Amino acid sequence: MNSKIIYISSIDLTNYNSKIFGIDYLKKKNMNVEYWYSHFIYKIKKKPKDIVNSIFKKNINSIYDFKKKLYKEKSNSTVVVLLLNLDYRSIEIYKIIKKFNIKSVSFLWNLDPTVDGKSKNVLNKAYKKFFQKVSYKEYFSIVYSFFKVRIYKYLNLIKDSEITFYTGSIAKNILKKRTKSKLVGLNSIDNDRLLENRNKKKIIRNKKYCVFLDSAMTSRDHIDKYIFGEKDMAGLHISYFKSLKKFFLKVEKKYKVKTVISRHPKSKFDIKKYLNRQVYDYKTPELVRDAQFVICHQSLSLNYAILLNKPVIFIYTQKMLDRSDATISLVNNIKLFAKKIGQRVFNIDKNFILPEKNELKPNRKKYNLHKRNYLLENNNQEIYSKKIFYKNLKAILNK
Numbered sequence: 001m002n003s004k005i006i007y008i009s010s011i012d013l014t015n016y017n018s019k020i021f022g023i024d025y026l027k028k029k030n031m032n033v034e035y036w037y038s039h040f041i042y043k044i045k046k047k048p049k050d051i052v053n054s055i056f057k058k059n060i061n062s063i064y065d066f067k068k069k070l071y072k073e074k075s076n077s078t079v080v081v082l083l084l085n086l087d088y089r090s091i092e093i094y095k096i097i098k099k100f101n102i103k104s105v106s107f108l109w110n111l112d113p114t115v116d117g118k119s120k121n122v123l124n125k126a127y128k129k130f131f132q133k134v135s136y137k138e139y140f141s142i143v144y145s146f147f148k149v150r151i152y153k154y155l156n157l158i159k160d161s162e163i164t165f166y167t168g169s170i171a172k173n174i175l176k177k178r179t180k181s182k183l184v185g186l187n188s189i190d191n192d193r194l195l196e197n198r199n200k201k202k203i204i205r206n207k208k209y210c211v212f213l214d215s216a217m218t219s220r221d222h223i224d225k226y227i228f229g230e231k232d233m234a235g236l237h238i239s240y241f242k243s244l245k246k247f248f249l250k251v252e253k254k255y256k257v258k259t260v261i262s263r264h265p266k267s268k269f270d271i272k273k274y275l276n277r278q279v280y281d282y283k284t285p286e287l288v289r290d291a292q293f294v295i296c297h298q299s300l301s302l303n304y305a306i307l308l309n310k311p312v313i314f315i316y317t318q319k320m321l322d323r324s325d326a327t328i329s330l331v332n333n334i335k336l337f338a339k340k341i342g343q344r345v346f347n348i349d350k351n352f353i354l355p356e357k358n359e360l361k362p363n364r365k366k367y368n369l370h371k372r373n374y375l376l377e378n379n380n381q382e383i384y385s386k387k388i389f390y391k392n393l394k395a396i397l398n399k
Contacts, residue, residue: 002076003397004032009083010041013052016265020189025386049268080104087145094158106161108171113340168374185377186385190303197285208257211287213296219269232324241274243317247348298334311360314338318349342366
């Protein structure tokens, strides 16, 4: 009997994803791995950069194609790694997995302070979402997903994964109420990357610098907006980067540092053209590790700053406040994140006073709480999660 690990995702495979999702690690362990690129689910038109074209990547063109290919795996010892949210568009994938009795694992990770794990009245939550919508289409798709998933679960058409991996105590508490899966705690994938990179040489030597974590705010290359709706700042390059450049000059003068840019991994946009500062790709762990402090809007890469106890300056622009309900919601999330970890936030188009250098420091108590809630298992940063992931996949395959 052949053993195989099949990743299922709606996003094309890149070198970056191959590393962070543990594909490279599993292949080094001589495991038989395939990546099923199921682009039909969300019909994403834009392509990410750094795409991997390999014999282990399979293009899945329809739900019928998926069903036919998975049927052939019934006789094998196969585990499906689900890199998909469960919603009305992906639920037929889950249904076929249940029908063919294929083992699977899933994840609840990369939560942020907007998710606190507290129970909320469903009707009140729906009411608020309706009036804080991105669009009516998006709102009703969420409502449709909510009911469709529950009906499928009630009719026993889909099953819980054999294992659900999670990061942080809040994710664990949410899963305890929602699933019968075996729960396995991991550290954030960002912590793995820090462990992998901690002995690497400095990228920038003999110069003090701060790093801006790019959010692809105006770029049309950012894939997620094609899943969740158009991003309202897309295309507003001139005004956005003018605000950023002006702010960076103030920061550099105040703290006697230079500013470097860590470009969003999904963006191909030419930032240097507008900011005239050094731009790096796929170097965020190393850049944050040796930076004096971090500047950002809201980004998953903030995890590096928190894990490394780096000070953070949160920023937003006046255009983000004026543009739409969606960008106002983003600003509110930026303010929430800043409050949760005890850091300052500025509208960089208004008058503001930067803190003195000795005031620019992490709030250790709030950082440690955030680590426990969202990033670490047992508050232990030495845990290498890819090893735990590999060990559990082997155990399922051998059952």
